[in-house]
Amino acid sequence: MKQQKYAKLKILALLGITYVFAKFQGGFASWFLFYSCLTLVCYVLVTYLLMFTTLEVSRTVNRDRLQDGDDLTVTLRVKRKIWFPLGWNLVVEPLPDKLAGYYEPHRQLLFPWFRREVILHYVIPRVPRGYYQLTDCVVTAGDYFGFVQRQKTFTIRNEFLVYPAHRQITHWSTGDGRISGNMNVSHRWSDDVAAVRGVRDYQRGDRLSQIHWKASAHGMGLKTKEFEHQATNQMIFFFDASQDSYRGRDAELFELAVKLTASLVYYASRMQYPYGLIAHERKRIAIPPGNTQTHFFRTFDQLARIMPEGENPFAQAVSREAVEFPIGLTLAVITPTLNKTLITSLVQLSRTGRNVHLFWMHDHQIREEERRALLLLAGSKVTCESVHPSQYEQLKRIGGA
Structure with missing residues (x-):
């Protein structure tokens, strides 16, 4: 700003000096020099007044739904209402906070000259899972001679979701031999009045x-x-998104839990099993069982947004909400913790006749007390799967022979 203040003083001083020189010296050359400086001052003044008055900036993204690791192509359109060359533009695109640590903001210097519209593209590579907003676009403009310079922030809102990557699971043994929950059918419960046996x-x-x-x-x-006939492989996913469960752990462990949940949801959707999702983030996320394309995208939307920001203990939420679902559903619990409260809750749920599957995420060698806890759960008919990041890449079958 200080430099710009001096630039304005300099051009006014230049105009004053040439005027005084022409007044005292006289002659064609001195007055030609003055009128040339006057023309320059008029140009700079017009540029200063109109550089943003006639400027429009718009932004589009090639997709608003991506998968973890995909590239995002952003298109910016800088448009003027008049063709007169008003100087140069420096376009700076600040990145969302989650991406700011990975990449530098996009900067591009433009010289529109007589063009009314300039289109530029840039790519944000390998975008990780999450919900993102592109908002401000900062444009700096100045004249070609470097006398004036201004800056303006254009607020443009673009949103996009990055879904978690998922693996192709070929088999998941969800049945346990009980009457409800072990038959593979691709239809919903029968609504045939003749099949009603009671209330x-x-x-x-x-x-x-x-x-x-x-x-x-x-x-x-x-x-x-x-x-x-009410046999169906209905399942509810209990996802651990509490802060305490992931405090002090590698952030990749939470991403692994999201990827595993996405893989299980994709498997259930492909097999036409009704499924739902329960998680406690800052707010409670509750998606009732269903199996439609809209339901699938609704579930993946939540998995794209979810972060480990829950304040309530996960074991408390499982014990309180799991009992509200009818016996026979598969309760899939995804968590990195194996505390006594959670173990007790899962054992009690199994004893009430519920089919419980525990997916325990860990990034270390299994300790002796954790091994004993898994054996205790297995002895209580809780199906346990321990998933390590190195094992996830080869994960294709869950349970069964």
């Missing part, structure tokens, strides 16, 4: 079409139809 109390997750309105009208609360 039961309403449970969260039941669809409106399953409610028995006549029985509910008797004043005994909401009642749900029970059908003859």
Whole structure:
């Protein structure tokens, strides 16, 4: 700013000196020099007043949904309403905070000359999982002679999600021999009236079409139809997103947990199993069981955004919410912790007849107390899978022969 103040003084001083020189000296050369400086001052003044008045900046991204590791192509359009050459532009694109540590902000110097529109492209390579916003675009403009310079921030909002990468799991043994939850079917529960065998109390997750309105009208609360065939591989994913679980651990362990959950969700979607997601971040994330394309993208949207920012203990959330789901569902628990509270909760859930699968994430050699905890859970009919980062790359089958 100080340099710009001196630049304005210099051009005014130059105009004054040439005027005084022409006034006292006279002659064609001296007045030609004065009028040349006057023309220059008029140009600089017009440039200073109109450099941003006639400038428009817009931004587009090639995709608003990416996968972890993909490249993002950004297109900027710098457009003027008039063709008059008003000087140069320096475009600076600040990156989101999560990317600022990986890459430098994009900078590009433009000389539009007589062009009304300049289009430029740049690439943000290998974008990691997350939710991102591109907002400010800082444009610095100045005249060609270096007398004036101004800066303006254009607020442009572009959002995009980067989904977690997932592996192709070929087999996941989710059944345990119980009546409900071990039959592989690709359809939802039957709504055939002829197949109704009775009624039961309403449970969260039941669809409106399953409610028995006549029985509910008797004043005994909401009642749900029970059908003859209710076998399905329905599953609920309990994802650990609490701060305490990942404090002091490598950040890649949380990313590994997200990737594993995405792989399991993709497997359930491909097998046409209804699935849901429960997680406690800053807010509670609860996606009820379903299996549609919209449901799949809704789940992956949450997995793209989720961060280890939950304040409540994960074991407490599992013990409180898992009992609300009907017996027979597969409860898939993804966590890096093996504390006593969680072990007790999983054992109690298994004893009530629920099919519990524990996916324990770790980045170290299994300690003796952790090995004993896994044996205790296995003895209580809790299916345990320990996943190390080195093992995840070869993960294709979960459970079974």
